[in-house]
Amino acid sequence: MRIKVKGRDTYVATGGKPFDAKLPTLVFIHGSGLDHRTWALQTRWFAFRGWSVIAPDLPGHSLSKGKPLTSIEAMADWIWQLLDELKVKQASLIGHSQGALVALEAASRQPARARSLSAIATGAAIPVNPQLLETAQNNRPAAVEAMLTWGFGNAYQFGKSHVPGQAPIAVGSRIMASNPLETDLQACQNYTNGEAAAALVTCPSQLILATQDKMTPLRSGLALAEKITASEITKIDAGHMLPIEAPDQCLAELRQFITRLP
């Protein structure tokens, strides 16, 4: 669906079902340079089983208009503004990579509104290789290529695809090529509030981490888990792009966590 957030046209995927504010709401937040399509194989399951699902394209990404936001803090505020527009008081926050930083920051800013936090392939901070940052600013296609080479795990570099006939790395590169990757990476690089935010999280939380992660190494995810009280950790043997690389396992972990929420 298309809605206005702060007057800007915003695209929000709803998992194939119309949005209904009366149902428990799940927000799926994508990573750097990506969009709602990250969540194709998680959102439909929930949308067809009693949840309201919203997977927005962040401002200036893919189908959403507007200037890209330049800090994780601004993105976190934007998520709550989006939920205000939809008249949603409380929601479960699910984020991948940069999206997980946004979810973490959002949960710490309005703890009473966060029903739960699911952080996928992330850490308390995502320091960006200075060379990648520079490449992104000067030559986005080269940065996209580097990101995807690091981002996808071994099997995907061998052309594996969960969706028969697809080339997921190429799909990712097409999406990233037209999105403000450099702004997103700079926002990740600048974000230093992760540990402080983690200490303020009061909702149930889970971390789903990737053993082959070269973007946000496993140890940084484990370190984040130590800062959040009562967090559950799962490790999946795949690369950083977990929702795309291991969609079934990712969904299974989200399901077992979200269906148990009080």
Next chain:
Amino acid sequence: MSKASFFDPATIALHSGYQPESDHGSRAVPIYQTSSYAFQDVAHGAALFNVERGGHIYSRMTNPTVQVLEQRMAALEGGVGCVCTASGMSSLMTTFATLCSAGDHIVSAAQIYGSTATLLKSTLKRFGIETTFVDINDSAAISRAVKKNTKLVFCESIGNPGLDIADIPSLAAICRKKHVPLVVDATFATPALHNPIAHGAHIVVHSLTKWIGGGGNALGGAIIDGGNFDWGLKPEKFPTLNEPYAPFHGISFFEEFGPAALSMRIRAESMRDFGAALSPQNAFLLLQGLESLALRMPKHVENAGEVAQWLLAHDAVAWVNHPSLPSHANHDLVASLFPKGAGSILSFGVKGGRDAGAAFMDALQLATNLANVGDSRTLVLHPASTTHSRLDAKAMKAGGISEDLIRVSVGIESFRDIKNDLANGLRAAQRTQKNADQKDGRKTQQKTEQTRKQTATAKPVKKKAATKKATARKTAGKTAAGK
């Protein structure tokens, strides 16, 4: 072009899309000879049907063996996805039918494969889809032919049978300006010689039956979705990819799948409804071919170049058409677009017309007389004595084919053996000519020759080829001497 893998093409062709599976460690891609796939439980079946989870349901839509071929083709062409079908023709039909509905329009190069031309001219017309055919060498005319309801521009990167080379970067620029996708049949080039998407094309179609299979033992087709066309920019122009699709819970393919919208729609609609599925057995055979494509194509190209030069220097040959020859009308494009060579099909005129052509064919031992191209073995066809035997010279000329035309699909046998076989054929052709000379006398023969030359130069391309031929022959004479 997006890189789908950090491996090089030769490696992709061998490894992409398959690593030894966990159960048995089979090194070769297994043939999943099954029509359907067991659901783990009721919930799993429901989730698959509701596209909540990826996976196989029924081999008309997807099959694990076919999937490997698809992912390799997508990676080799630099696309975001690929759908394989039962033949090259079904890939073309599927592509056209996915983008066009009744009332829509296609702009196509005039110089294309006969069955594709018939599909566009007659069959699709019955379904309300009109095609305007334009000379591939006239970019301005192609641009002018694009109308409001035009849904795609179609060409072959190397035309069958005339061997015209499409200037894909210019065509792509026109298509970007007019916001219509450029669909390229790249059968004659294969991904080993040329990647249309890297030059701006949006969709690539292959008949896998030809060089990719290489064994002449299985039919197949592939549609590669470049993922580089913005279907959402003018949503009303591409309703099949933007409007809610009722059979799939009202999804918009573009919103849901973005760059992969086209290939997902093809899978969801055409494979389900038209059902031109590639069999796993054929996918396996085609994979065997694909795995050695990077080695075979350079050999095809090398042999074709040598055969072309050798024929040029032969007394029994009236003319030779191959993009590698300076006399070819699009020769300048070859250097920029086809640095690895412009394929292994060539045609030539045998002196003495229809009878000499027939004698040539019947004297061949190695090269096979049949209606196919792209086999690893050398194949030849003389349209005037087979496919077009009921047409007279005038009717053939109208179709752009002369009575003396021989088409050769140069194989990867040793050049010496191919050459010796063709030499036998040409000797037989010369004998018919001598007999004719004795019968009719010298004068009549000269007259016939003149008529023949006019026939050979009927097509604009040939005209240029014929005028430049004399110089080409001189240079060729040197290299070919002693071979």
